[in-house]
Amino acid sequence: MELFFEIILGVVSLALILSFIRFIKGPTASDRVVALDTMSVTFISVLVLLGHMFNRFIYIDVSLVYAVLGFIGVLIIARYLEGGI
Amino acid sequence: MNIFTVILVVIGAIFMIVAAIYAISRKDLLVATIATSIISLVLSVFFFILQAPDVALTEATIGVALTTIIFVVTIRNTKRHEEEEE
Amino acid sequence: METILEILGVIFISIGAAFLLLGSIGILRMPDVYSRLQAGTKASTLGTLGMLLGIGFFEPAWFLKIFIIMIFVILSNPISSHSIARGSCRSGIKPKLKETVNAYRDAMESCEESIKKDDK
Numbered sequence: 424m425e426l427f428f429e430i431i432l433g434v435v436s437l438a439l440i441l442s443f444i445r446f447i448k449g450p451t452a453s454d455r456v457v458a459l460d461t462m463s464v465t466f467i468s469v470l471v472l473l474g475h476m477f478n479r480f481i482y483i484d485v486s487l488v489y490a491v492l493g494f495i496g497v498l499i500i501a502r503y504l505e506g507g508i
Numbered sequence: 509m510n511i512f513t514v515i516l517v518v519i520g521a522i523f524m525i526v527a528a529i530y531a532i533s534r535k536d537l538l539v540a541t542i543a544t545s546i547i548s549l550v551l552s553v554f555f556f557i558l559q560a561p562d563v564a565l566t567e568a569t570i571g572v573a574l575t576t577i578i579f580v581v582t583i584r585n586t587k588r589h590e591e592e593e594e
Numbered sequence: 595m596e597t598i599l600e601i602l603g604v605i606f607i608s609i610g611a612a613f614l615l616l617g618s619i620g621i622l623r624m625p626d627v628y629s630r631l632q633a634g635t636k637a638s639t640l641g642t643l644g645m646l647l648g649i650g651f652f653e654p655a656w657f658l659k660i661f662i663i664m665i666f667v668i669l670s671n672p673i674s675s676h677s678i679a680r681g682s683c684r685s686g687i688k689p690k691l692k693e694t695v696n697a698y699r700d701a702m703e704s705c706e707e708s709i710k711k712d713d714k
Contacts, residue, residue, distance in 0.1 A: 424600075427604065427607075431607055431608075431611045434611045434612075434614070434615055435611055435614055435615075437615060437618075438611075438614045438615045438617070438618040439618075441615075441618035441619060441621065441622045442618050442621055442622075442634075444622060445621045445622050445630070451627065451682075451687060453627045453678060453681070453682040453685075453687060454627055454630060456678055457621065457627065457630050457631050457634050457635075457678060458621065458634075460634065460635060460671075460674055460675070460678065461617065461618065461621060461634040461635070461638050464635075464638045464639065464642055464667070464671060465614055465618075465638060465641075465642070467642055467646075467663070467667065468610065468614065468641070468642045468645040468646065471645070471646055471649055471660070471663070472645065472649065475649050475652060475653060480655070480656060483656060483659050483660070483663070486663055487659065487662065487663055487666070490663045490666040490667050490670065491666055491670075493670070494670040494671070494673065494674040497674045497677070497678065498673070498674055498677050500681075501674070501677040501678045501680070501681040502677065502681065503681075504678075504681035504682065504684070504685045505677075505680060505681040505684045505685065506684060506685070
């Protein structure tokens with residue numbers, strides 16, 4: 424069962440690499456914000472997976488904070504692109 | 509520490525270095541702000557792997573939310589594109 | 595009983611990782627920002643939910659906190675994607691494919707016309 428979680432971690436790392444390539448290439452700022460949003464959601468599942476692999480209950484709190492606060496940065500950049508704030 | 513965790517750490521280190529070079533070489537300051545946000549995102553995962561969840565909590569709060577808000581408000585009050593040097 | 599929970603966990607974690615990978619491929623391959631948004635946020639939301647549910651099957655004592663994380667992901671991810679789409683539309687980015695229906699622009703024009711009527 425250890426090997427299964429390691430292979431899942433490898434697949435998710437591949438997903439992170441593909442999102443980061445879009446961050447490097449993206450022609451406008453909106454594409455980069457989309458890549459940041461996807462990476463931020465992917466890191467939530469990476470943190471929960473690592474917490475299960477290290478077998479510590481308290482590590483889930485970091486993922487909870489990400490889920491609560493992670494979208495505020497994306498929200499404020501999108502409000503700036505709109506012209507408001 | 510097994511092999512795929514090592515691969516995740518190496519990928520994260522490459523992300524941080526490339527995003528830092530990107531942040532200091534762009535003329536568009538909003539893109540530099542997004543790159544700074546990615547750096548603190550990966551750094552928080554590094555603190556998590558090094559068994560320090562309280563530091564990771566603080567890094568996630570400050571780096572993702574607070575720094576981005578302060579930089580974007582500053583860009584709004586000044587200007588977005590950096591000027592070419594003579 | 596535990597083997598059934600572990601089999602369910604393996605199935606859900608595999609579905610979640612597959613959807614995360616497909617969402618990232620969609621981000622890399624789609625032509626313009628709106629279809630990238632479509633591929634990125636929806637597929638990654640489903641992938642994260644599947645993965646959290648699978649780990650909740652593996653560790654039943656953690657399930658309450660994982661359920662709270664799932665509720666926050668469901669609430670916060672559509673808000674951010676809607677906000678990015680609205681910001682891109684207002685900052686003047688055109689879709690690459692041929693535009694047939696633009697409901698947002700029509701709504702804005704009718705809103706401005708009604709404001710002008712009220713002023714007169």
